[in-house]
Amino acid sequence: xxxxxxxxxxxxxxxxxxxxxxRAFIRRAAILxxxxxxxxxxxxxxxxxxxxxxxxxxxxxxxxxxxDGLNVVAPHAEPAYYDARPTIAIxxxxxxxxxxxxxxxxxxxxxxxxxxxxxxxxxxxxxxxxGSPDPTRSHFxxxxxMESGTPGIKSTQDGWLNxxxxxxxxxxxxTEALSLGPTVPRxxxxxxxxxNIALGRAAERPMPMxxxxxxxxxDRLYAGNDSISRAYRDGREARxxxxxxxxxxxxxANGGAPSPNGxxxxxxxxxxxxxxxxxxxxxxxxxxGWDTHISEGAANGQLAGHLKPLGEGLASLARLLxxxxxxxxxxxxxxFGRTMHENxxxxxxHGHGNVMWVMGGPVKGGKVYGKWPxxxxxxxxxxxxxxxxxxxxxxxxxxxxxxxQFSDAQIDRVFPGRPCSSGNVDGLIKV
Amino acid sequence: xVSEEAKRDQILHVLNRLGFGPRPGDFERVRAxxxxxxxxxxxxxxxxxxxxxxxxxxxxxxxxHMSPIALFLEYQRPIMQARMAxxxxxxxxxxxxxxxxxxxxxxxRIVMREAVEARxxxxxxxxxxxxxxxxxxxxxHFNIFAGKGLDNIxxxxxxxxxxRPHTMGKFRTLLGATxxxxxxxxxxxxxxxxxxxxxxxxxxxxxINENYARELMELHTLGVNGGYSQADVIALAHILTxxxxxxxxxxxxxxxxMGRFYPFMRRRDNFWSPRAAAVGSSGFYFDxxxxxxxxxxxxxxxxxxxxxxxxxxxxxxxxxxxxTANHLSFKLAxxxxxxxxxxxxxxxxxxxxxxxxxxxRAVLETMLTSAEFQDPRYCGAKFKTPYxxxxxxxxxxxxxxxxxxxxxxxxxxxxxPLYGCQTxxxxxxxxxxxxxxxxxxxxxxxxxxxxxxxLPLENPPFEEAADGGAMRREPAVVPRDxxxxxxxxxxxxxxxxxxxxxxxxxxxxxxATLGNHFSPSTANAVQASPAQLRAPLILGSxxxxxx
Numbered sequence: 019x020x021x022x023x024x025x026x027x028x029x030x031x032x033x034x035x036x037x038x039x040x041r042a043f044i045r046r047a048a049i050l051x052x053x054x055x056x057x058x059x060x061x062x063x064x065x066x067x068x069x070x071x072x073x074x075x076x077x078x079x080x081x082x083x084x085x086d087g088l089n090v091v092a093p094h095a096e097p098a099y100y101d102a103r104p105t106i107a108i109x110x111x112x113x114x115x116x117x118x119x120x121x122x123x124x125x126x127x128x129x130x131x132x133x134x135x136x137x138x139x140x141x142x143x144x145x146x147x148x149g150s151p152d153p154t155r156s157h158f159x160x161x162x163x164m165e166s167g168t169p170g171i172k173s174t175q176d177g178w179l180n181x182x183x184x185x186x187x188x189x190x191x192x193t194e195a196l197s198l199g200p201t202v203p204r205x206x207x208x209x210x211x212x213x214n215i216a217l218g219r220a221a222e223r224p225m226p227m228x229x230x231x232x233x234x235x236x237d238r239l240y241a242g243n244d245s246i247s248r249a250y251r252d253g254r255e256a257r258x259x260x261x262x263x264x265x266x267x268x269x270x271a272n273g274g275a276p277s278p279n280g281x282x283x284x285x286x287x288x289x290x291x292x293x294x295x296x297x298x299x300x301x302x303x304x305x306x307g308w309d310t311h312i313s314e315g316a317a318n319g320q321l322a323g324h325l326k327p328l329g330e331g332l333a334s335l336a337r338l339l340x341x342x343x344x345x346x347x348x349x350x351x352x353x354f355g356r357t358m359h360e361n362x363x364x365x366x367x368h369g370h371g372n373v374m375w376v377m378g379g380p381v382k383g384g385k386v387y388g389k390w391p392x393x394x395x396x397x398x399x400x401x402x403x404x405x406x407x408x409x410x411x412x413x414x415x416x417x418x419x420x421x422x423q424f425s426d427a428q429i430d431r432v433f434p435g436r437p438c439s440s441g442n443v444d445g446l447i448k449v
Numbered sequence: 450x451v452s453e454e455a456k457r458d459q460i461l462h463v464l465n466r467l468g469f470g471p472r473p474g475d476f477e478r479v480r481a482x483x484x485x486x487x488x489x490x491x492x493x494x495x496x497x498x499x500x501x502x503x504x505x506x507x508x509x510x511x512x513x514h515m516s517p518i519a520l521f522l523e524y525q526r527p528i529m530q531a532r533m534a535x536x537x538x539x540x541x542x543x544x545x546x547x548x549x550x551x552x553x554x555x556x557x558r559i560v561m562r563e564a565v566e567a568r569x570x571x572x573x574x575x576x577x578x579x580x581x582x583x584x585x586x587x588x589x590h591f592n593i594f595a596g597k598g599l600d601n602i603x604x605x606x607x608x609x610x611x612x613r614p615h616t617m618g619k620f621r622t623l624l625g626a627t628x629x630x631x632x633x634x635x636x637x638x639x640x641x642x643x644x645x646x647x648x649x650x651x652x653x654x655x656x657i658n659e660n661y662a663r664e665l666m667e668l669h670t671l672g673v674n675g676g677y678s679q680a681d682v683i684a685l686a687h688i689l690t691x692x693x694x695x696x697x698x699x700x701x702x703x704x705x706x707m708g709r710f711y712p713f714m715r716r717r718d719n720f721w722s723p724r725a726a727a728v729g730s731s732g733f734y735f736d737x738x739x740x741x742x743x744x745x746x747x748x749x750x751x752x753x754x755x756x757x758x759x760x761x762x763x764x765x766x767x768x769x770x771x772x773t774a775n776h777l778s779f780k781l782a783x784x785x786x787x788x789x790x791x792x793x794x795x796x797x798x799x800x801x802x803x804x805x806x807x808x809x810r811a812v813l814e815t816m817l818t819s820a821e822f823q824d825p826r827y828c829g830a831k832f833k834t835p836y837x838x839x840x841x842x843x844x845x846x847x848x849x850x851x852x853x854x855x856x857x858x859x860x861x862x863x864x865x866p867l868y869g870c871q872t873x874x875x876x877x878x879x880x881x882x883x884x885x886x887x888x889x890x891x892x893x894x895x896x897x898x899x900x901x902x903x904l905p906l907e908n909p910p911f912e913e914a915a916d917g918g919a920m921r922r923e924p925a926v927v928p929r930d931x932x933x934x935x936x937x938x939x940x941x942x943x944x945x946x947x948x949x950x951x952x953x954x955x956x957x958x959x960x961a962t963l964g965n966h967f968s969p970s971t972a973n974a975v976q977a978s979p980a981q982l983r984a985p986l987i988l989g990s991x992x993x994x995x996x
Binding site: 082083154155156157158159192199200201202207211212213214215216220225226227231232235236238239240241242244245246247249250252253254256257306307309311312313361362363364365367368400 | 638641642643645650653654655656657658659660663667673679682832862863864871872874880881882883884885886887888889890891893894897898903970971973974977978982985986989990991994
């Protein structure tokens with residue numbers, strides 16, 4: 019034998035994630051949660067979590083690449099929709115692979131059928147012809163504006179979701195804001211600390227840093243007050259907390275059968291974390307693959323292939339949140355819509371207005387909100403795209419006001435210079 | 450009189466910025482010739498000899514030296530044929546099509562693995578470090594995503610032929626090489642961009658596709674505030690109609706399977722006809738039948754109809770624009786100097802760009818010999834990207850690498866899979882983009898595994914890791930989902946059941962390689978730690994997070 023068998027030397031191996039370290043890890047986690055006060059550090063967040071009033075939360079799902087909102091919630095009552103999209107329009111309600119009718123005028127893409135029950139039970143709403151007033155058709159600028167919350171202003175340093183958290187008085191714990199993914203997105207950049215965890219099952223795998231001896235050695239290097247040291251300490255605290263919650267759950271998860279798709283895997287993990295950690299106030303995840311310039315497809319095809327796991331994941335999130343669904347609002351946003359007419363390659367190019375999805379117990383759903391501008395040539399934006407009649411900040415402000423119980427002054431801090439209310443989304447959140 | 454300490458800082462600075470940090474012996478080599486001379490050498494990579502052994506090992510990667518068409522014929526066409534044959538036999542049942550093509554798809558994975566290994570091998574071992582930095586820089590500037598369709602076989606050759614040879618020449622040449630490369634035309638959909646009503650307009654090739662035209666201005670040349678309008682995007686899209694790929698028709702066998710992509714099944718022009726030779730093996734094909742020959746008003750220029758020359762003229766205009774000079778100078782200065790680079794320097798670089806007709810080497814020289822470059826406040830001021838962190842760690846240890854999986858797996862875990870950026874803007878290189886709590890945990894876990902000799906870097910290359918004579922399956926390098934889902938972990942390499950194999954780095958040697966340049970707190974922490982944790986602490990130190 020030239021080299022060692024993998025399990026012959028696990029206890030002294032620094033690099034490998036050993037069964038011992040995992041058991042120790044879970045044991046430690048159990049002790050900590052048994053004490054009732056979990057990892058009380060320099061932040062007073064654990065104490066906050068005991069306050070039952072603070073549990074309303076907001077989940078934002080960003081569809082990067084500009085999802086084609088006209089095929090997500092399609093105006094099937096408008097002949098112009100079918101005229102403009104000879105090969106990619108979704109068939110009318112009742113046709114095979116046709117739209118799921120919502121209100122006699124709009125229909126839902128059939129790949130989103132898993133969300134039909136949320137629509138029927140009144141916890142799913144849409145805001146159509148919604149978006150950013152900035153005219154850019156650059157993905158990157160438009161995403162930037164939608165995440166900074168200040169369309170047209172590039173100098174904004176932080177993201178609106180971070181400002182929303184910071185607008186809540188008091189100190190903020192390391193897991194109040196949670197991002198799923200290896201980097202922290204623009205929307206969560208800012209003063210309030212943000213925890214992030216890897217996507218997929220890698221999020222639950224132990225790493226060398228989970229071992230106390232290694233952690234202790236690095237603690238000495240990152241004791242300062244510079245940004246890297248702060249990221250280090252936030253990472254250490256958040257990882258301990260999140261991993262102990264996931265590890266507890268793993269024990270009952272029966273080996274953790276993989277989900278039917280990767281997105282559900284992540285939404286399921288998010289639901290578990292929210293259920294176990296009442297301090298999580300905002301969470302964020304992003305999905306790519308919506309930039310359908312070619313071969314977009316109709317009821318089946320590229321867009322449908324992306325919508326299906328999204329719909330399944332969101333339905334699964336709603337289910338697994340259990341009672342916490344009543345305190346959670348989930349927003350699905352995208353930087354802009356796509357051209358009304360399909361292009362020469364069976365796809366759509368960068369457009370303007372889009373549809374925003376609003377889901378959760380507090381939502382007064384079963385309704386398509388907004389002011390529909392229509393698809394006649396004169397009502398299109400620059401004669402090619404769905405116009406915007408509702409600024410994207412309006413429905414978010416409504417969620418912050420009625421669900422997160424923000425004052426107008428707090429909302430102004432989240433969206434400085436936001437437009438006056440159009441009244442288009444009145445009643446979106448139950449009061 | 451320059452102090453010893455300032456000299457040492459300058460030596461480390463050029464090694465960190467013109468390359469991916471010191472390897473054992475580099476510090477002494479630069480000290481011997483002086484940092485200024487090192488900069489001049491690196492600006493002329495052709496003057497730096499490459500060890501024959503390295504050249505030989507790079508040349509063993511066969512697929513990065515193949516033409517796009519040869520790659521298509523060897524690795525993609527058999528999959529299409531198998532798909533076609535299965536469809537003819539058992540209909541369009543997805544499961545049987547998947548089964549029928551499985552082995553061929555696994556066979557295809559070697560193409561991406563070779564691209565990744567050839568890149569990392571030269572970044573880690575190559576003496577022409579600035580060339581390696583610039584190759585990564587320009588690839589990222591003209592980013593394509595290897596997980597998208599045919600770019601799975603074309604990404605390596607795109608970098609090898611359209612990027613690497615042009616990293617320090619005229620920007621116009623580099624721009625032209627990318628604009629003509631099938632990997633770019635496929636990635637940004639221009640291969641389908643068609644003049645409406647043109648003789649070749651039908652099926653999926655029926656009209657204008659703005660995607661490439663927009664990104665060509667927004668990302669590749671002028672920059673998002675570079676003064677173009679939506680009308681310019683549309684005009685440029687018209688100018689670029691017909692710029693695309695050769696059509697692989699001709700064989701009955703291809704039939705419907707290929708027709709979904711290529712509706713024109715004329716015998717001439719196909720990949721393996723005599724005419725293909727005239728098209729060239731580059732894989733670029735201009736389809737006059739789908740081109741819009743009418744005059745276009747583009748950025749206040751009138752561009753008259755003369756086939757492919759219209760596009761060349763548009764590229765000339767873009768490459769010589771002051772907006773492009775500013776955009777590129779800013780990006781270079783942001784990479785080499787600071788996240789928020791000094792404006793005066795950017796402006797001098799842009800002037801040099803315009804004065805030299807866009808010569809990249811001249812712009813680099815202005816920057817690398819500037820007072821700003823040597824300003825101590827910018828030394829060690831750039832937070833390394835995951836790519837830079839991983840490559841610099843391996844360089845510092847000097848460990849010979851034969852198995853690259855743990856390296857690209859770590860980059861994937863840190864959110865920067867090589868060739869796995871889905872969007873055309875490429876990866877950021879600022880601290881803001883990469884410093885986050887989870888990243889610190891993952892970086893330090895990597896530093897611990899590498900520093901304690903627990904990564905299987907010296908294991909045999911994949912094909913030779915046979916167990917009882919059975920060949921293992923080639924794992925996917927760049928997943929189609931862009932690498933968001935991490936399959937790698939520091940514990941075990943699923944392709945290798947045996948334990949890690951590498952020589953643990955010697956902490957004293959490692960410290961010397963890095964010029965013994967540590968803050969008192971790092972030095973104390975290293976001293977106070979058990980011997981096997983010293984190398985991990987050095988690689989995981991705050992100073993090594995930066996360059």
